Amino acid sequence: MEELFTDILVIGSGLAGILSALEAEKFGLKVVLVGKFAIGMGTNTSMANGAFTSANSRFSKEDHLRATLESGRGLNQVQLVKNLVEKGPEAIEGLRNYGVPMVERGIGYVVDRPEASSQLAGVLLIKALVERLKSSSIKVLPGLVIFDLIVEEGEVRGAFGFLKDGKPCLIQSKAVILTAGGAGAIYRRNDNQKSILGDGYALALRAGLPLFDLEFVQCYPFVLAEPRLSTFILLPPYPKEIRLFDEKGEDLSEKLDIGKDLTRAVITQRDTFSISLFEASQKGDVYFDLTQVPEEKWERYPLNFLNKSKFPFRERPFLVSPAVHFFMGGIEIDEHGKTGLPGLFAAGEVVWGIHGANRLGGNALTECAVFGIIGGQSAAEYVRQKGGGESPANLLSETSVRKWERKARNYLKKKRGPFDHPVDLLVNLKDLAWKYAGPIREDGLMKEGLAQLASLEKRIERVYPATLRDLFRKRDLENVALLLKAILNGSLLRVESRGSFSRRDFPEQDDQNWLKNSCYRLVKGDLEITHRAIGI
Ligand SMILES: Cc1cc2nc3c(=O)[nH]c(=O)nc-3n(C[C@H](O)[C@H](O)[C@H](O)COP(=O)(O)OP(=O)(O)OC[C@H]3O[C@@H](n4cnc5c(N)ncnc54)[C@H](O)[C@@H]3O)c2cc1C
Secondary structure, rough: OEEEEEEEEEEEOOHHHHHHHHHHOOOOOEEEEEEEOOOOOOOOOOOOOEEOOOOOOOOOHHHHHHHHHHHHHOOOOOHHHHHHHHHHHHHHHHHHHHOOOOEEEEEEOOOOOOOOOOHHHHHHHHHHHHHHHHHOOEEEEOOOEEEEEEOOOOOOOEEEEOOOOOOOEEEEEEEEOOOOOOOHOOOOOOOOOOOOOHHHHHHHHOOOEEOOOOOOEEEEEEEOOOOOOOOOOOOOOOOOOOOEEOOOOEEEHHOOOOOOOOOHHHHHHHHHHHHHHHHHHHOOOOEEEEOOOHHHHOOOHHHHHHOOOOOOOOOEEEEEEEEEEOOEEOOOOOOEEEEEOOEEEHHHEEOOOOOOOOOOOOOOHHHHHEEEEEEEHHHHHHHHHHOOOOOOOOOOOOOHHHHHHHHHHHHHOOOOOOOHHHHHHHHHHHHHHHHHHOEEEOHHHHHHHHHHHHHHHHHHHHHHOHHHHHHHHHHHHHHHHHHHHHHHHHHHHHOOOOEEEEEOOOOOOOOOOOOOOOOEEEEEEEEEEEEEEEOO
16 A cells, blocks of 8 residues: 655645645645646536636625625525635736736636637636646645545544555545535536546545535536537627527527526526526427527637537537536535534535525636635644644554555455446436436435435445446445435425525425525434524
8 A cells, every 4th residue: 555644635636726735835834736637637627617706896895795695595604705705806816926817807807818719718727727836846646536534533634545556545644625626427417527526525424524505506507418419518608699499499588588698697697597498408409509600709719619519500500408517515614714624624616605505607716716725724724733844654553554454455355246337327326316306306206316326326335346447436436326315315305496406396495494504414324414594
């Protein structure tokens, strides 16, 4: 087993992870940054449209606070939102200092990109930060998949995982910053990177931390839904010549009362817009028509992305659909990025609290920037108080190291007998998620989903790692099944609709009874869900 020792371990190399690592390094501490793939790759950050909502010369901090709270429908953690609003402009300035080209636009800032470039803004953002990492002392470990957080005597002391060659790896660390992103790819229809499967949530639950509001899953209104094309997100700004219609040819912008400005609707009414589009798509196909868009707009962002495809987007309408985009729920942090477990800090999409029942467009990247920095600073302060700089070895006893060696062997243990292929099981889970825990939920369907999940769980137990890939796949299956169980059970209990959470059988928002956050815990392997009134 590979053993490493460090002051701070950062799990996840998207925007939140890289920024927290860079920030912690400023304190002169040893920092290790890990990701499932090459640093910055396979992250949702690299897919992003590069929009950061934040106060600017035309959009005040009061405007930002109001818009975020309105969008969150009473479930936001107000103190965290205040931090986001207050520190947003400074964090964006910090990105500029790291070489990210940020320009003011709309209700915030965007990563500036050459007009004719067909590189995603998120890639430009990540590239600048990865360049900055090269001149730092941060040790990067690409291709390390973390399986467990190490908790001893009530505090986090590192993490355990497998390297891409299958070697088990134990990292002892005085503090850990969890920035492992969301879980959009657990759904059949999603616009996330395919490896974003909720590992961070599963790591936290198994380490004994509660998670909050997992039932709130945001959809994005438009991804490509043509059968042979990937479910690629159709990014704003949308040209005014665009038409959105159903299979009878009826104009959906009018019918669904969306108004003429699709771009604004996507940013500020993402929840209601996606839900009504999903409803429309259940009755028949939904199309985008770009045939009236003038020639010159096809050379510019974002339509120039579609030029790369052989599909005749300019010549005929094409199928679109809503898809899962973002998880509002996750780990509770305080305003310093601390979780309830000493030694564990968190930032980015894995965290809960800022967005309430529905995230305002552009607030996710601002959240990663603000709380990435805060998490890095707080973790560094914590380590300093523990005597950072001294040799970080031997946080774990010999007995404990032996225990992790045994655990590693256990993960790799081969069993005999028939088993389902993990790839097929993951497809089954994703279908189940979309069908039973999708944009609109209802009692009977969710109960049916839970029954099917129980039988899938038994098949997952029997999977053994015949190859190295299967070892990772089996962990994915366990994580996805755990998360789905939580979402389905939590959604059954919330008998109302709010923001991006929609129940066909309870269509109204019920402030009288449901101005509450849902709290999920694993107690001796069983999931427990309780509710906490706002402000308590
Ligand atoms: C298509 C698309 C466009 C978007 N556009 C915008 C936008 O314009 N503005 C906006 O505000 N938001 C946008 N979002 C949302 C935003 O991009 C994400 O919420 C944000 O980038 C998440 O960043 P993160 O650092 O938390 O996680 P990510 O960037 O997703 O990174 C997660 C990291 O964790 C690692 N990881 C996960 N599990 C493990 C494990 N077990 N072991 C080791 N490493 C692990 C991954 O490998 C990865 O490195 C968009 C999202 C999508 C999908």
